[in-house]
Amino acid sequence: MAPARDRRTGFSRRRQYGVFVGYVLAIAGAVVGAALLVVSTFNPPAFAGARMGVAGLTAPVSSGLAWVVGGVAAVPEAIGTYFFVRQENVALRREREQTRALLMRARTIAYDNRRLRSLLKVRDRIAEPVVTARLVSSSASSGRRFALLNAGRWSGVRPGMAVRGPDGLVGRVVETGPNAARVMLLTDGDSIVPIRRTRDGLPAIAVGRGDGMLDVRSVNATNVKFNAGDLFVTSGVGGLYSPGIPVARVMTAGADSVMARTFANPDTFDFAVVEPGFMPVPPPRALAPSDNSAK
Structure with missing residues (x-):
């Protein structure tokens, strides 16, 4: 069936209005375009x-x-x-x-x-250190203060030898085994070390308190004044510790007896040096044949 030739909008007012508005807009656009063209030209x-x-x-x-x-x-x-x-x-x-x-x-x-x-x-x-060994343990919580060294008689370690770390004196050897040694720390209650004050050479002794600290006490003098920060080193008296090893620093000022802290803390380092006694104890003298015969 051929398409109808009649293209009228029909009776729909919406469609009629749409077509009318389209024509109006087209005409208005053409007029505006023409006006703009004329204005842009002239x-x-x-x-x-x-x-x-x-x-x-x-x-x-x-x-x-x-x-x-x-x-x-x-x-x-x-x-x-x-x-x-x-x-x-x-x-x-x-x-x-x-x-x-x-x-x-x-x-x-x-x-x-x-x-x-x-x-x-x-x-x-140190002129002739005995051995450098490791401190494998220390008793920091008990009343006695000891440390274990992983070197003993096989390495030349003997009782009475001093043990020192990078910062100062640690203690001395009290017992030895074939490959281990027991070290009494400075803070042990039985530890006594002869010391001197660095600024004037005042003699004193450092006594362990058993609580990680030391008591610095004057020797053969009364009313001795100690200042906070006074430094003490070993004096060499007694023949165990060589002189000049750092020992302790005074914490609070006082007279005759004050509390001090050690320079060396075994809990902060692993290795220590064992050195021979400053004045080694001579070996026992052999009995003469006459003495044996007399017996």
Whole structure:
């Protein structure tokens, strides 16, 4: 069936109004276009002003539309960035933990190197050190203060020998085994060390308190004044400890007897140097044949 040639709008008013408005807009557009063409040809400044006026009216609308379009376009990018940043944060946290572990190892190694270098300097100052050994344990919580050294008679360690660390005197050997030795620390209640004050040579003795501290007491004098910060070293009296080994620092001022803290803390280092006695005890004298015959 051939299409109808009648293209009238029919009896629908909506359709009639739509067609009418379309014609009106088309005609109005044509008129406005013609007017603008005439103005742009014969009066360019007026056309430019009209064009800028229209641009001023449409600029906010264009800006708003651009903002909306940019926001909508940024949503996928924001989602992708979120997941990327999250993965990056996880990787950075993992890397931070690895770096922290390496930093702790580096600090530990540097600390050990400083202690070993200090101990090496101490060893170099000693004429003939017996042995350098490790302090494997110490009794820091009991009333008696002892430490265990992993070197004994096989290494030449004997009772009475002084034990010192990088910072100062640790104590003396009291018992020895084939490959171990027991060291009485300065802070033990039975430890007594002859000392002298560094600034004036005042003689004194350092007596262990059994609580990690020392009592510094004057010798053969009364009303002796001690100041906080006074430094004491071994005096060499008694023949066990060589002179000049750092022992303790006075904590509070006082007279005749004050409390002091040791320079060397066995809990803060691993290795120690065993040195021979300053004045070794001579070996027992062999009995003469006449003495044996007399018996």
